[in-house]
Amino acid sequence: MEGKTKHSLTFSWLNALTTEPFYLLHFLLFFSYLAFRQSASPSLSPDFSSRLLRREVQAVLAFFVFVAVKLVRDETWEAFTDNILLFAKVLLVGLASLLDYHVAFCYLAGFLGHSHHLTPLQLESVLAEANTSRFWLVTFSCPWSSRCRHASQSFADLSTIYSNQSLSFGVVDLGLFPTAADIFSIPLGVGTGQLPTYILFDNAVEIARFPDLENEYRFFSPVITKRQLCKHFDLDRRLVEYASSK
Template sequence: MGTNHPLPWLNLMVAEPFYLFHFLTFFSYFIVRSSATQALSSQFSDRLLHREIQAILAFLVLTVVKLVKEETWEAFIADTLFFAKGFLMAVALIMDYHLALCYMVGFLVIFVLTQQPAYHELGNASQLTPLQLETLLTEGNTSRFWLVEFRALCSSRCIRTSRFMSDLSITYSNKNFSFGTVDLGHFPNAAEKFGISLGVSMGQLPTYILFDNAVEVSRFPEVDYEAKASTPTIRKNLLCRHFELDRRLIDYVSGR
């Protein structure tokens, strides 16, 4: 997972409606469970407790696995909430299917009304409009190379990878190599200009394009125009290899 310490970021989560509503929904189960204890038979209570323990243990195992595998806290939190919803629905269904239906409706409302926040720190990357990007690419006094992430923060995939450019820019930016992000959610008309489809089924968000003196030399994911884009899992080390960031940094340091 990313090296950034999560605690400051977790403090901000309290003020985010997405996380606050999820917390209140999960916490409500304890209230319902406590209220229903006296109405349930001892045999049913023992069976329910057994299922709750199983759900908690399975949830903890999956959480540990995701903690090791995920590169960002945004992706880890998204997966953790997904598993928590599944286990809560399963346990609620054992208690009463009406309760499970209420939670299903509640999570649907949260999905419609709120959105998981993206990582906001830019590192050494620049947040650009399409016009600013075009100006920077065509000016002769800027960096030779620009690696630009085109994203739309209405996409959960973009949110999960939203800290990659910040981390990469801190490690690899120099006078010869700059990083930037363009939010196509704010500028959808620019998507066609850069050959990016905003359709979810096409899997082209986020798209990373490397420009060399204003000319596109590489992009990820690569697009087969006779089919839809390939959609491999985006990881920082994959981006490093694809755009040869280590080699380019060595070339810059050695003066080549």
């Protein structure tokens, strides 16, 4: 049974890598380090190159140890992938900072996502303006909610991959602006299962929401995953349609 679980995790990860833009683009981003490393090699001193190589070997070994630990724990493939991607990002930024902190900053900025932190008035303004994105995917969250904190990285990751001229990402802090909850019909009770709430707007009109207002989960809500959000809001299809229109 354990072997079947590991095989299933591996197959699911490879399938996602080749079929879903989020994972494919992350793979290409990690691969870009090799190109950057190769281009910088001629300007590195032998002593620095030797020390850098040791750090790279240590990073690779640490990565495989981390992967092995996560495999033993028999996590779902989504949790497994999210964990190894996060660990790989930390290692990538660390190695890049040894070569050039400018490049490390670029990686870090990309990993932090491209979402806009908005007040309710700013949100209403960008939704009404004709020169902004047609689609806005906005998350409404509270800092005191552990579920919101856990889901925030997933939203940042999605914004990194799927942001374009047609689709923008926004964040509204209901802790700072509780009136937004009334405006967009978001219950703030602990047992409502409505935090965080994600709303997709098309030309200022709400066309999709997650979770639904008639959410069946109350005091216990399942973990929100990137795959759930991608599927619910058709992010892959929207990205393909945007790319094909160019």
